[in-house]
Amino acid sequence: MRLYNYLIKYITYPIWMIKDRRFNLYRYLWEYHNYNYPTPDALRHRQVKKLENLLKHASLHSNYYKSLFQKYGILFDDLSKPVSILGKLPVLTKRSIGQHVDDILVDNIPRDELTEDSTGGSTGTPLVFYRDKECFLKRRAQELFFDKWIGYEIGDKVAFFVAARHHPAGLKGIKYRVRNATSERILAFDPYRTDIKYMATFLDRLRSFKPEVLKCFPNSLYIFAKFLSNKGIDDIKPRVISCTGETLHEYQRELFKEVFQCPVFEKYGSFEVGVAACECAEHNGMHMFLDGVFFEFLNSEGKQAEPGEIARLIVTDLFNYGFPLIRYQIGDVGAYSEEYCPCGSPLPLMKKLYGRDRDILVDQNGDPKPGYLFVEVFNKNHIPGKFQVIQGSNYNVSIKVVKKVGFDQSHEKLILEKFKDLLGNTVRIDFEYVDNISREPSGKYKYVQSAISPFK
Numbered sequence: 001m002r003l004y005n006y007l008i009k010y011i012t013y014p015i016w017m018i019k020d021r022r023f024n025l026y027r028y029l030w031e032y033h034n035y036n037y038p039t040p041d042a043l044r045h046r047q048v049k050k051l052e053n054l055l056k057h058a059s060l061h062s063n064y065y066k067s068l069f070q071k072y073g074i075l076f077d078d079l080s081k082p083v084s085i086l087g088k089l090p091v092l093t094k095r096s097i098g099q100h101v102d103d104i105l106v107d108n109i110p111r112d113e114l115t116e117d118s119t120g121g122s123t124g125t126p127l128v129f130y131r132d133k134e135c136f137l138k139r140r141a142q143e144l145f146f147d148k149w150i151g152y153e154i155g156d157k158v159a160f161f162v163a164a165r166h167h168p169a170g171l172k173g174i175k176y177r178v179r180n181a182t183s184e185r186i187l188a189f190d191p192y193r194t195d196i197k198y199m200a201t202f203l204d205r206l207r208s209f210k211p212e213v214l215k216c217f218p219n220s221l222y223i224f225a226k227f228l229s230n231k232g233i234d235d236i237k238p239r240v241i242s243c244t245g246e247t248l249h250e251y252q253r254e255l256f257k258e259v260f261q262c263p264v265f266e267k268y269g270s271f272e273v274g275v276a277a278c279e280c281a282e283h284n285g286m287h288m289f290l291d292g293v294f295f296e297f298l299n300s301e302g303k304q305a306e307p308g309e310i311a312r313l314i315v316t317d318l319f320n321y322g323f324p325l326i327r328y329q330i331g332d333v334g335a336y337s338e339e340y341c342p343c344g345s346p347l348p349l350m351k352k353l354y355g356r357d358r359d360i361l362v363d364q365n366g367d368p369k370p371g372y373l374f375v376e377v378f379n380k381n382h383i384p385g386k387f388q389v390i391q392g393s394n395y396n397v398s399i400k401v402v403k404k405v406g407f408d409q410s411h412e413k414l415i416l417e418k419f420k421d422l423l424g425n426t427v428r429i430d431f432e433y434v435d436n437i438s439r440e441p442s443g444k445y446k447y448v449q450s451a452i453s454p455f456k
Contacts, residue, residue: 005155009153013183024137025137043290051083054318055085064100065104074089086316086326091314092328105323106322106323109132109321113133116128117130118271132322134319135317135319138292139292142274142276142319146275146278146289150240151239152240156185156213157186157209157212157213158186159187159213160186160189161191161214162220203236211236212238213238213241214238214241216243217245218243218249219447221256225255228259229259234261237260241262241263243264244268247354248264251380265279265283272328276288280341280343282342284349286350287347287348289347291318293316294316295313295314296313296315296327297309297311297313298312307335307336308337308351309335310360310368311334311335313334314328332356333356334350336348356449361391361423361452362395364395364423364424374447374448375447377419378415381411383415384407385402386437387401387402388437391449391450391452396429397427398432399429403433
């Protein structure tokens with residue numbers, strides 16, 4: 001098996017990269033190979049220089065940013081101080097991108113050399129954007145950097161518990177089966193099929209496949225892990241589990257460690273900026289990849305948040321020169337730390353990821369309450385059923401409930417009491433009993449969503 005992995009890593013995988021004209025992937029991998037060793041100041045200096053280069057490029061080649069810089073009186077020479085200039089610019093919203101796609105595109109990279117992509121559409125309308133070829137390769141190298149960090153090597157067998165659009169391109173047909181056997185080595189679980197019969201069939205395939213790594217949306221893997229736990233099955237033993245796409249809750253992490261008997265790592269990633277942060281073995285927060293993304297954390301007043309404060313994540317993509325995303329309001333909420341991790345990495349920490357801004361509820365005083373607090377009410381009290389918490393624009397909260405055996409009025413009363421403690425007595429809380437709660441278009445399951453933003 002080790003010989004086969006060696007052949008994939010050093011022979012067949014490079015062949016597929018050459019076939020796809022992805023020659024520079026290994027150059028970027030080599031560039032990031034020593035990324036753990038510079039000082040924090042050296043990395044910050046390097047990041048600021050990359051930010052300066054991106055801003056200058058956008059000012060010369062993107063009509064949208066030319067107009068924006070002109071509107072705010074920003075001259076080309078001013079861009080030599082990129083961090084201070086960045087703070088003068090408005091945040092870039094999904095709506096603005098949708099209205100100005102052609103203007104954001106640069107004029108020095110041909111359109112046919114750009115790849116169109118889109119977000120999962122969790123807000124109802126997918127965001128369409130573009131990447132240049134080098135951005136794609138750098139993103140892949142960035143992901144492989146973190147994968148290697150947690151123990152994955154090219155050639156390892158991977159079981160995917162994510163939506164189909166997150167799979168590598170093509171897992172069907174003879175050509176793609178050959179590619180999968182000699183390069184990606186993936187077995188994919190269908191998160192839309194969670195009946196006992198399908199999961200039993202998939203278990204048989206998983207036993208035969210013998211995955212070394214599980215990559216998942218936490219809620220998808222949780223369903224399968226509960227199935228294994230209820231059956232007393234403990235013979236699926238990957239080397240590591242990598243979670244992204246959704247907030248990883250502590251009860252999920254504990255179940256994964258119990259069922260699969262391996263370390264569990266959380267990553268932060270999105271379609272727009274790739275896998276941009278990852279836990280190390282200390283599990284002390286997620287290290288942010290400074291070469292690829294410039295992170296800002298803005299509080300409810302639109303100012304730089306304090307360490308540990310709940311804040312909007314504003315990102316500038318330092319890789320994408322074909323379709324610059326500068327001060328992009330990605331829709332996620334987190335908190336950063338000024339302290340560095342005991343592991344010794346110079347990469348700074350995102351101390352906590354709270355999920356999407358729609359995962360944050362607002363109490364009767366207008367203060368934000370992270371969604372995981374409400375999820376914990378159900379899980380810490382072992383309340384049987386499937387739930388979704390929705391806060392409308394009128395501050396009232398509706399709780400959708402798919403009942404399971406054992407759910408009764410005492411559970412409803414307990415939920416009501418706990419939610420009132422979190423939100424205040426003036427917030428109205430209603431229960432809606434349903435037969436099913438659908439996933440989002442992206443394949444993710446939303447436990448909590450709000451129509452009210454706690455941020456300006």
